[in-house]
Amino acid sequence: MTVLIEGGTVVTMGRRGRVINPGSVVIEGKNIKEIGETDELKLKYKQADIIYARRKVIMPSFINAHHHLYSTFARGLTVPGPAPKNFSEILEKLWWKLDKALFGEAIYYSSLVPLMECIRHGVTHIVDHHESQSYQIGSLDEISRAVEETGIMAVLCLGASDRYGKGVRGLEENERFLRKKKDCIKGMVGLHASFTVSEKTLKRSAEIAEDFKCGIHVHCCEALEDGKKTREKYSKGVVERFRDAGILNEKTLLIHGVHLSGEEMNIIKESGASVIHNPESNMNNAVGYAKVLDMMHKGIRVGLGTDGMSSDMLSQMRAAFLLARNEYKDPNAAFTQAPEMLLSNNPKILRDITGWDAGEIAPGNSADIAIIDYDPATPLNENNFMGHLLFGMIFSDVDTTICGGKTVMRHKKILTVNESEILEKCREISEKVWENIK
Numbered sequence: 001m002t003v004l005i006e007g008g009t010v011v012t013m014g015r016r017g018r019v020i021n022p023g024s025v026v027i028e029g030k031n032i033k034e035i036g037e038t039d040e041l042k043l044k045y046k047q048a049d050i051i052y053a054r055r056k057v058i059m060p061s062f063i064n065a066h067h068h069l070y071s072t073f074a075r076g077l078t079v080p081g082p083a084p085k086n087f088s089e090i091l092e093k094l095w096w097k098l099d100k101a102l103f104g105e106a107i108y109y110s111s112l113v114p115l116m117e118c119i120r121h122g123v124t125h126i127v128d129h130h131e132s133q134s135y136q137i138g139s140l141d142e143i144s145r146a147v148e149e150t151g152i153m154a155v156l157c158l159g160a161s162d163r164y165g166k167g168v169r170g171l172e173e174n175e176r177f178l179r180k181k182k183d184c185i186k187g188m189v190g191l192h193a194s195f196t197v198s199e200k201t202l203k204r205s206a207e208i209a210e211d212f213k214c215g216i217h218v219h220c221c222e223a224l225e226d227g228k229k230t231r232e233k234y235s236k237g238v239v240e241r242f243r244d245a246g247i248l249n250e251k252t253l254l255i256h257g258v259h260l261s262g263e264e265m266n267i268i269k270e271s272g273a274s275v276i277h278n279p280e281s282n283m284n285n286a287v288g289y290a291k292v293l294d295m296m297h298k299g300i301r302v303g304l305g306t307d308g309m310s311s312d313m314l315s316q317m318r319a320a321f322l323l324a325r326n327e328y329k330d331p332n333a334a335f336t337q338a339p340e341m342l343l344s345n346n347p348k349i350l351r352d353i354t355g356w357d358a359g360e361i362a363p364g365n366s367a368d369i370a371i372i373d374y375d376p377a378t379p380l381n382e383n384n385f386m387g388h389l390l391f392g393m394i395f396s397d398v399d400t401t402i403c404g405g406k407t408v409m410r411h412k413k414i415l416t417v418n419e420s421e422i423l424e425k426c427r428e429i430s431e432k433v434w435e436n437i438k
């Protein structure tokens with residue numbers, strides 16, 4: 001089937017970074033066939049299904065490099081007892097209670113909601129990190145089912161840990177899921193964080209990653225506790241421990257990196273591993289600021305995630321941008337680096353861990369496209385696109401989302417699943433989950 005996205009401002013991103021206005025994009029099957037001037041393509045593809053994009057921006061869809069789909073039922077949840085006072089208490093009183101309360105159906109429904117929100121925000125690829133200590137084996141199948149139904153693409157793992165004496169089961173689930181072969185869903189080996197993972201679990205995770213030639217997805221130095229507890233127990237820092245276990249390489253994702261020393265950054269740079277920045281989450285948990293501009297300056301690849309805070313990558317990019325300016329006390333900081341994390345580094349990271357080619361509108365590439373309802377008030381061109389993105393487009397709705405040639409949302413209507421039915425069912429299931437927490 002041929003689809004013609006007609007008459008918008010095409011922003012290709014990628015190496016050429018062209019802006020074509022008015023421009024059109026032709027999709028054939030799963031891939032982009034041609035991009036160019038609207039009049040010419042309209043004549044050439046008279047039979048195509050036309051998606052009108054006048055007064056809109058057509059650009060590559062977005063990638064979320066660290067999500068927690070299971071976090072949905074924390075919305076509106078009141079945890080028993082006094083409010084958490086620090087990061088350890090946030091984990092113990094909220095997240096570890098919630099993930100213990102989840103069951104199969106709850107995992108499936110809690111995944112559907114942020115997946116729909118991804119589609120609403122033009123996000124077609126996510127790297128998810130799951131936890132559900134009472135329902136580990138089979139948990140990734142529940143998420144996988146939700147991902148397939150919504151029609152986007154995902155990299156899944158379960159964050160194994162020994163915090164409840166079942167690290168082995170978590171790794172079993174990662175290994176079981178990695179054996180499955182699917183086009184739109186891939187696996188990684190998930191670990192929670194250094195301070196909850198024993199030497200045995202760490203060693204085994206390295207072996208599984210080696211067997212499947214995949215990366216490790218792990219929280220790293222999110223709060224001071226991770227480094228402190230790791231040093232007390234193993235007489236070395238988190239990054240050193242990971243390096244010694246052989247898990248640092250270009251497929252490894254280190255999430256947060258809030259408390260990294262210069263020496264730890266050097267080790268990460270040498271290894272080729274990526275750091276994923278989640279500024280909204282770091283602010284929400286009051287854990288500190290990840291010095292991402294220092295990391296990028298050293299040559300570390302820094303990507304962008306939401307850590308379950310939302311599914312909106314443009315707002316996350318703006319948070320990264322504003323927070324960097326405030327933290328570095330520099331009104332010129334991060335204008336190029338914040339968009340680079342989302343639009344350049346996330347596609348490279350995704351390519352390294354999956355082989356998928358999202359992030360550029362180019363002939364032959366997978367047709368992963370977001371059409372954004374943005375009619376600029378000033379001229380938009382190749383030289384000033386980032387200014388429009390950071391100060392204008394982030395406030396605009398996404399009109400249409402296309403993943404691998406499949407239109408999953410058209411003119412603001414999600415086509416793959418029934419949103420209101422899912423939300424209704426979620427309200428029912430969330431009460432059962434909350435009941436388990438009391």
Ligand SMILES: [Zn+2]
Binds near residue numbers: 068307
């Ligand atoms: Zn996380």
